[in-house]
Amino acid sequence: MKSVRLIATAAVSALLLAACGNPSDTVEDIEKAESPPVEAPDATGTAAVDDARLLAAGETPQEWLTYNGTYDEQRHSGLTGITKDNISELSAAWTYDLQTGRGIESTPIVVDGVMYLTSSWSIVYALDPVTGEELWVYDPEVDKAVGVKACCDVVNRGVAVYDGKVYVGVIDGRLEALDAKTGDVVWSKVTVDQSKPYTITGAPRIVKGNVLIGNGGAELGVRGYLSAYDAETGDLSWRFYTVPNPNKEPDGAVSDAVFAELANDTWGNDGAWTTDGGGGTVWDSIVYDVENNQVIFGVGNGSPWNANLRDPNSDGDNLFVSSIVAVNADTGEYNWHYQTTPRDNWDYTATQHIMLADLPLGENGASRRVAMQAPKNGFFYIIDAATGELISGEPYANINWAEGLDEDGRPIEHPEARNNDPATYAGFVQIPAPYGAHNWHPMAMNPDLGLVYIPAMETAQAYITDARFKSKPAKWNTGMDLSAGMPLRYPEGTVEALRASAKGTLVAWDPVKQEARWTVEHEAGWNGGILSTASGIVFQGKLDGTFAAYDAATGDELWSEQLHSGALSGPGTYEIDGEQYVTITTGWGHAYGLAAGFLFKDTVPPAVGKVITFKLGGEAEIPPLDTGLIVEPEPKADPFGDEDMLQAGLVHYSRNCAVCHGMLGISSGVLPDLRWSSYTASAEAWKGVVMDGNLAANGMVSFSDVITPEDSEAIRAYVITQAHMNETTASPAEDATDGEEPALPDDAEPEMEAGEGE
Known part of the structure; x- marks a missing residue:
């Protein structure tokens, strides 16, 4: 039974939280497990959004009608109430507690006097956008055990509204x-x-009466696709698969024709892709190109990442992995594609934010309709929206895996980039790492200045084949050795060195000249999405909780406020009764916060997520961080195991545990730090959790399908050794009840992907 709560005041009770999901391999499989329909509501006056209103969204900047603002998805608002001259008066108008200590990625929709947004576990909220008063909350009550399927935390980026309805994936x-x-x-x-x-x-x-939705899961072994459902009835309108089925046979989907003519020949006939799905999930960017009546979407990485394991007996490009694809908006039929990373080997997804614009790139400076993307691989691409022709591509961040693009638009790869063989690996540490030079955090554009604002970053990774790889050998199924280069016992200074190696920048990119106009250096490598306004201001949150405003033309900082939680979502803005508001959702988790967040746990401790909304002269206070009772972490057992056992423990921990509980055995504090877990005290207690699934109701399912009891005990030995070797690197706030969980809402723990690949 799904739960909805309607209330008349802003009083909040604790929310029940939940977990993850999966696409069917044939169109016929989708009509299952449906809830009975109820009578559709009258749209008048409540989310009364139709096609005309969506088409004209740019003309009504008082609202925020879609995830990225308009169909062009530039995240630029025409509002000018907050200016460079008065921004010093900007302060919090209200805050709302989301009652979760997990990652928050939602940009609120504001329409007809109501704000709609989501938090972790796909919970939907309707709030008063002026006061923050709660109107209703819908909890889909997902089974927490499903969280183990979530590569990149149990996050959700938001809703769509149309015809009196709110749509959530x-x-x-x-x-x-x-x-x-x-x-x-x-x-x-x-x-x-x-x-x-x-x-x-x-x-x-929402596109012409259809709801478009993709999916994630490529790190764990699935086959991706994009689906369109009738917004009124929920009936499937069309589906486009992004990689062939294992037998290269028709699916009864609209993509059948293009696979027979084009994509099937880019894959071999064997390899892990035939059992693990091939990947190519459509987990983020979906854009409606009105002028060309097409949907343009980004496609994710291959499954597994390692192309020599995924498709070992061919050298094909593996279409449409890591590609931008355009299809007819009415039928879903293929129009064109451009592959950013042929035969992707490194989790260089092309699912990142795609935006549309008219730029003077035609003959004699004529206007040309283009699609722009800054995907993980580090190149900024400008593509003709009508034809898919590459106009130009240049690096927007520091990269070393490729030196440029050839005349056909293919990357000129570094000679060592594909050398994954441990026997011949020459020590090439590749930039970017799986986190990418840009991830899910949305870009923005100021069309008046002609600049695109990119939340860029720099991290590195050694890509080496996993010698233990078999089809589905681990919860996180990349085919790469995730422990490569990690010390068995990390020496003093390791964490500091890793922290220094992760860099982040806000880049103001000129897409016509294909060069940076200005950059702002950040203290960390993982920072928030962007909002642009017509008054020449750019807003961005940062990993350390700072929410800042910059001069859109120069990059000079104009204003900042500390939100006391990771400020990573894309901000939004709206106007009611002549007063402009800026809003952002906060929360710390995500792939970076779980797998690598230990690097910043001193400055970004776990915190309850919030909605924080600002206006000029606001009088609300942003609640300070409260992580609850703190206890002194200490190992719960004596160290044991020889070097071979500890090395095996490192390998299995890295493949199955690190993406949730942190690299090197160090948690960020969002989820339990296993070094201090009471379950490490005995082999029996540890086995009960890891192998028997005694905590499955909390999201920690059994791993007996991917590791042996011996592997499990090796992990325990490794974790205990790390606790004794590095007792001073304790996580912050620990729950005094058993010294394991932070004093935050009782969320489940998903299996997470260190590269945020989905």
Whole structure:
């Protein structure tokens, strides 16, 4: 039974939280596990959004109608109430507690006097945008055990609104339509095969009466696709698969023709892709190109990452992995594609934010309709929106895996970039790492200045083949040795060195000249999405909780405020009764916060997520960080195991545990730090959790399908050794009840992907 709470005041009770999901392999498989439909609501006055209103969204900047603002997805607002002259008066108007200590990635929708947003576990909220008063909350009550399927935390980027309904992709693979007035379920469709490790984390898009949604899961072994559902009934309109099925046979989907003519020949006939799905999930960017009546979407990495394991007996490009694809908006039929990383080997997804613009790139400076993307691989691409022709591509960040693009638009790869063989590996540490030079954090554009603002970063990774790889050998199924280069016992200074190696910048990019106009250096490598306004201001949150405003023309900082939590979501803005508001959702988690967040746990401790909304002269206070009771961490058992056992423990920990509980055995504090876990005290207690699944109800499912009891005990030995070797690197706030959980809402723990690949 799904739960909806309607209240008349802003009093908040603790929310029940939940987990993840999966796509079906044939079109016929989707009509299952549906909730009974209810009578559709009257759209008048409540989310009364139709096609005309969406088409004209740029003309009504008082609202924020879609995830990225308008169909062009430039995240630029025409509002000018907050200016460079008065921004010093900007302060909090209200805050709302989301009651979760997990990653928050949602940009709120504001329409007809109501704000709609999501938090972790796909929970949907309707708030008063002036006061923050809670109107209703819908909890889809996902089984927490499904969280193990979530590569990159149990996050959600937001909702879509249309015809009196609010649409949300639930992390367990459901697509649901809610009554915008009440939060009641209008219809619910399972869009995936839930026996497989699919999830949904992205925001739906509305295009000509259809709801478009993709999915994630490529790190765990799935086959990606994009689906369009009738917004009124929930019936499937069309589906486009992004990689062939294992037998290269028709699926009964709209993508059949292009696979037969083009894509099938780019894959071999064997290898891990035939059992692990091939990947190519559409987990973020979906854009409606009105002028060309097409949908342009980004496609993710291969499954597994390692192309020599994924497709060992061919050298094909593996279409449409790591590609930008355009299809007819009415039928889903293929129009064109451009592959940013042929035969992707490094989790260089092309799912990052795609935006549309008209730039003077035609003959004699004529206007040309283009699609722009800064994907993980580090190149900024400008593509003709009508034809898919590459106009130009240049690095927007520091990269070393390729030196440029050839005349056909293919990367000129470094000679060592594909040398994954441990026997011949020459020590090439590749930039960018799986986190990418840019990840899910949305860009923005100021069309008046002609600048695109990119939340860029620099991290590195050694890519070496996993010698133990078999099909589905681990919860996180990349085919790469995730322990490569990690010391068995990290010496003093390791954490500091890793911290110094991760860099972040805000880049103001001139897409016509293909060069940076200015950059702002950040203290960390993982920072928030961007908002641009017509008054020449750019807003961005940072990993350390700072929310800042910059001069859009120069990069000079104009204003900042400390939010006391990771400020990583894309901000939004709206206007009510002549007063402009800027809003952002906060929360610390995500792939970076779980797998690598220990690097910044001193400055970004775990905190309850919030909605924080600003206006000129606001009088609210942003609650300070409260992580609850702190206890002194200490090992719960004596060290044991020889060097071979500890090395095996490092390998299995890195493949199965690090993406949630942190590299080197050090947690960020969002999820339990296993070094101090009471379950390490005895082999029996540890086995009960890791092998028997005694904590499955909390999201920690059994790993007996991917590791042996001997592997499990080796992990325990490694974790205990790390605790004794480095007792001073304790996580912050620990729950005094058993010295394990931070004093935050009782969330589940998903299996997470260190590269945020989905």
